Amino acid sequence: MFERFGVSGQAEHVYLELVHSEPTSREQLAAGLGPFAAGLDDVIAELSGHGLVSLDPTRALGFQVVAPHRAVDILIEREEQRLAREREALAASREGVGGLLEEFLSARVRRTGDAVETIDEPTVVRARLYQLIQGAQRCVDATHPGAALSAEATEQSLEVDRQLAGRGVAARILMSRESLGPEHWETYLEETTALGHRVRLMSAIPLLQIVIDEEIALLPFVTPAGRTGAKVLHGADLIRPAIVLFDELWGTGVPFEAGVGPGNDAKIDEARMRQVATLLAGGLKDETIARRLGISTRTVRRVVAALLDHLGAESCFQAACLAVRAGWLDPTDEAVRGEESVTGADAPRRKT
Incomplete structure (x- = not known):
């Protein structure tokens, strides 16, 4: 029962013995434990470390068992604190990768002045898009033509949507009606709208485009080698056509609702x-x-x-x-x- 919280099997057995009986001495406790009494002092120290017993030198046993409801609360609180520390460490790792990502992209993205970037490799397109999304401050508008993403890609997209929502960045996502059907995809759309993002549906979306903060637009193209590349455009004036097109398409879309398929x-x-x-x-x-x-x-x-x-x-x-x-x-x-x-x-x- 307590193993998931890092409590050893012997320590849990001793705790349960203390809950089920009320020994008045360590000798009596050891007699009730039988073979589990080996190394009892170390086990009591472990239980104390987990907060399952409280040391009390005024008692004959030298400690007092903590009631089960409180013991579980203590274990859960400590586990939540541990998970919070891990999340903070993971977030720090994500922030720390920024420098490496910049080095990766600088060698693979061709720039024409400050206004246009050209990317020829799909993996580099995805890396640059990730970087741009991480830098979004206000809003992201995206179109998704064609079929639903795979379950793995959908989970990655949902994680990005969670990050945006956590930073207070609003997203408008225009999905193709043809993508509806797969259960994992409709679940994704439901969870995305639950995060506060807006999702609309329309048929025959003409192209994929992503506009960030009304200042940057990513537009895909097919390279001469047949790979999916992208142009990244900077500046409100340069991307104005992309903004106008998205707004026109958005106006024709139907709000997504669960069960519409x-x-x-x-x-x-x-x-x-x-x-x-x-x-x-x-x-x-x-x-x-x-x-x-x-x-x-x-x-x-x-x-x-x-x-x-x-x-x-x-x-x-x-x-x-x-x-x-x-x-x-x-x-x-x-x-x-x-x-x-x-x-x-x-x-x-x-x-x-």
Whole structure:
């Protein structure tokens, strides 16, 4: 029971004997221990070191056993202190690697003045990205096109997200809807949002890019040798197009919610999608649509995600246009034109 706290088996046996009986002398204790009584003084010293007995020269035994509930608290507190010291040492190791990383990168990154870096090797790209993320002070915006990462890569990404959250750096992450499905990936998205980062989904993300503090952008490219390289751009003016592109893509994304995936989308029928498409075209927000249909906002967002997939749209506006072309909606309908006779909270808010 106490082995995980570094207590020897003999010391634990002696402690349990003290708990189960109340010996009045060391001789009586030794008699109850039998073969475990060997080296009793050393064992008592070990128990004292762990805080499981308190020395008391006024007692015949010379010590008093600590009650089990308190003994466990003491062991846990000491283990937590040990783990905290280890975490501090690990954090110091991470900080200490900065100099080595800089030397590693300086020999492998080609720089054009202060504005542009060119990297030709995938491992160097990952190392430079790690360095840039570690230096983030305010915000990180990233797009992730394509499939989910492997379980190992996902765990590494989650660790980075934890570090950012711990430093108060906000992240906006735009994920491809096509990546949904693998359990480890959706768990990652849930944990990332729980950290306070924002995650949205969209189909057919055009490229991968990472923007840090609105001052630095990392953009990948394929080298002539067929490897994945990257350009690192510095300066707000130079990376302005990357910022504008991200904001436009972000505006078309659907907020990620647990349980929104291909398996769940299949349960949403066309009739429900037509209902939501009609109300979206009328300019109603998700919360209002939910009240109208008597469903949760989360369900509305699931239907919207399914609708976008079904129509091959990348935004709610595009979905409404495609729904009209498909004959789902009548463009003369008052609901579509945002002219329903509604008031208050149900009034259309996207009417122009």
